[in-house]
Amino acid sequence: MKEAQGGQEYGRTNWRRFMIWTAVPGAAVAALVVGMANGAFAASFSVSGQSFKISADELDGEGFSQYGGTVKKVDGTEIPVAISGIADGKLTNLCQSVKIPGAPVSLTIRAGREDGKPAKATNLLIGVSELSGDATFTDINIGQDASTLKAGGPDAHGQTGMFGQEAEHVTIAGLRQTAVSTTAGSFTLNGLNLKVNVAADGKPAECF
Template identity: 60%
Template sequence: MQDRFDNPGRTRWRRFAAMLVPATAVAGAIVASVANGAVAASFAVSGQTFKVSASELRGEGFVQFGGIAEEIDGTKHPVAVTGIRNARIYDLCQSAKVPGAPVVLTINAGGGGNPATASDLLIDVDSLEGDTTFTNINIGQDASTLKGGPDGATGDRKGFGQQADTVTIKNLRQVARSTHAGTFLLTGLKLKVNVGADAKECF
């Protein structure tokens, strides 16, 4: 299914469509951010991606811009950096595969109508899908002028950016390289190591 607008401010995302511009423009924006020294995470990433799903994410103070996630050996991965000042996440599932083994680590939280909550949330995103609604969104704003997201999220980064007062994503499906939060409350946390036939990811 191709990307489509269901109504104003609402769209079904596909890979990197979170930037809401054609793929070539996204690549250009990320390259520009790299040239300006944008670094997405304040720590060295493992190089391995992990999956996150949720029935719904509700956020206040949304910003997004291009960046780089860097491994300890210097390997760099272009990412879409997503910042949310306050988030509520319903039916959260996070999964990570163990390289070279039929083993998957899963974390579940935020079920039964009691969402997981996070403040000053920053995510290095590889891909994102979901039915999404923004309020008061600015697209194409210079990243150095983004406001309302986590404190200090953008620093002196320049280039393509976008911001919105609120964001709601239903049927969230996300592949990420890192997550950072000031606080992360995982209500009803369940962590499990799944082996063999049970080694299934969130999606």
Template identity: 50%
Template sequence: MQDRIYRPGRTRWRRFAAMMVPATAAVGAILFGMQNGAIASDITVSGQTFKIAAERLEGDGFKQYGGKVREKGGTVHPIALAEIESAELYKLCQSVRAKGIPVVLTIHAGEGKEPARAKDLLIAMDSLEGNATFTNIKIGRDASELNATAEAGSFGQNADRVTIRDLQQVSRYTTASTFTLVGLRLKVNIGADAKECF
């Protein structure tokens, strides 16, 4: 499996955020957020993505809007930003493939009766797939009303609660105030056939 190559383009950031129509915005909006949390302008991403999968996510206090992240070398990536005040993740899997060598690091948690739990979470993601249900969702809000660092006039949405099943997500970075990994299992998988979460 080869690493995806990202190249800087001439993306218009306002247009990118505005084009996040309800269907894709809702699906692309789910995993990690930070309550009252801005996407920090001083965060520099590695340029490498990682994968997150879960059988089910249950979350309260959801917000979503568009944004961008920057690598140390200056390359910029458009991303979807999602915030969730509290979340429970059942059968959580996270994986990252090392660059240039056949090694995959995997983390599993929440595989028994107790899920993994996270609070005040923020995630910057490239994509998300799954089956989502939102409670009291408000679509088309000004993103700057959801987070002060978001661009005024760009697209945003929020909901009281979200449930997503069969979650598969490609992310660039995650922050959280607390992240409790019940039954944590970390493993380094070596070889050309080493598998990621999906």
């Protein structure tokens, strides 16, 4: 890599700073991958509040539910989100990216790029602030009480009296979403590739 060799944009001093910026986040992402693969995360935890991007050529899910809710930061601040639950999902050409605050650096995780080997997740819960794509739902209920939702997995339901929707099956082509939290009972990342991206122009690689 040019930066590692001490080009004009990144001398040895800046490279050391870069290592400080990325050492902890890199270890955290690696732990996240291992933890999710072993079902180590509960449905509720304190979020950082920093958003990250997720994209996939296609999401194919059995059992889908969605409802409004909040996630909490360590200081107790609540962040409103749309919570999407998928009981059993497959993601083709999955990408997840997050930018490191205050640095021209991002972390990307890619998986499920090989034909016939998508990334797979069970009991997936995503706290979403924005989502787009071409979606097709099968046997969908819209306006269902969020406390009665069952299709998206055992934890994919909200509070009594809150708006919710669920479907037996969902397909989303060209998935693009910005999220603040993700949990899963299991997450199989076939063809996993984790990469630290450094950009001299201050715009490191992201999923979109």
